[in-house]
Amino acid sequence: MDITILILVIILLPALLGLSWFAGSDAPYVPTKIKDITDLLKKSGLKKGHIFYELGSGDGRVVLAAAGLGAIATGIEQSWIRVWQSRIHAKKLQLKDTEFIHGNIFDRQYFPSDVLFIFLLQPAVDRLEKKLRNELKKGSLVITQTFHFKNWQPIKKIDLTENHKNRLGKNLFAGDFYVYKV
Numbered sequence: 001m002d003i004t005i006l007i008l009v010i011i012l013l014p015a016l017l018g019l020s021w022f023a024g025s026d027a028p029y030v031p032t033k034i035k036d037i038t039d040l041l042k043k044s045g046l047k048k049g050h051i052f053y054e055l056g057s058g059d060g061r062v063v064l065a066a067a068g069l070g071a072i073a074t075g076i077e078q079s080w081i082r083v084w085q086s087r088i089h090a091k092k093l094q095l096k097d098t099e100f101i102h103g104n105i106f107d108r109q110y111f112p113s114d115v116l117f118i119f120l121l122q123p124a125v126d127r128l129e130k131k132l133r134n135e136l137k138k139g140s141l142v143i144t145q146t147f148h149f150k151n152w153q154p155i156k157k158i159d160l161t162e163n164h165k166n167r168l169g170k171n172l173f174a175g176d177f178y179v180y181k182v
């Protein structure tokens with residue numbers, strides 16, 4: 001093999017793999033901060049026995065936290081790597097009521113949901129706003145992070161800045177969370 005091609009493969013392959021790790025059609029992979037998740041789910045109203053969905057579930061951390069609180073939790077994620085990573089985490093934690101589905105969030109329906117969480121870019125949130133209004137049952141809750149529904153009125157804004165105080169007592173960045181009730 002020509003040396004130039006070999007060097008290109010050695011440089012390009014890891015770069016492509018690295019980029020594919022962060023890729024996502026409706027949002028790049030940016031995980032929710034671990035120390036926010038359990039607080040967020042409790043404050044949003046998630047209860048034992050609730051059916052929980054996460055659309056674009058990343059490495060599964062939010063689904064696993066929901067299952068840890070007693071929910072029957074499902075994540076849908078388009079990256080195979082992250083789906084397998086999530087399944088391995090679930091197995092390690094021996095969390096049975098979890099499922100991680102590989103696929104596109106727009107190809108499914110979520111009518112059994114009691115609580116649904118999304119952390120996606122605004123165009124996807126806009127599309128979901130219409131879709132979820134039509135298919136979720138009355139009373140179910142939707143949590144959005146950073147990018148929110150434009151036409152629904154939130155019932156709650158959850159402030160977790162307390163979790164992000166540094167040693168000097170200053171608040172560092174925390175995502176903002178809204179809860180909507182259908």
Ligand SMILES: C[S@@+](CC[C@H](N)C(=O)[O-])C[C@H]1O[C@@H](n2cnc3c(N)ncnc32)[C@H](O)[C@@H]1O
Binds near residue numbers: 059078
């Ligand atoms: C901003 S990250 C949030 C990850 C996780 N929800 C969290 O809060 O830690 C968005 C995730 O959604 C996934 N994603 C983006 N568009 C998607 C789609 N159309 N179908 C399924 N997953 C998608 C990405 O691969 C990425 O893992």
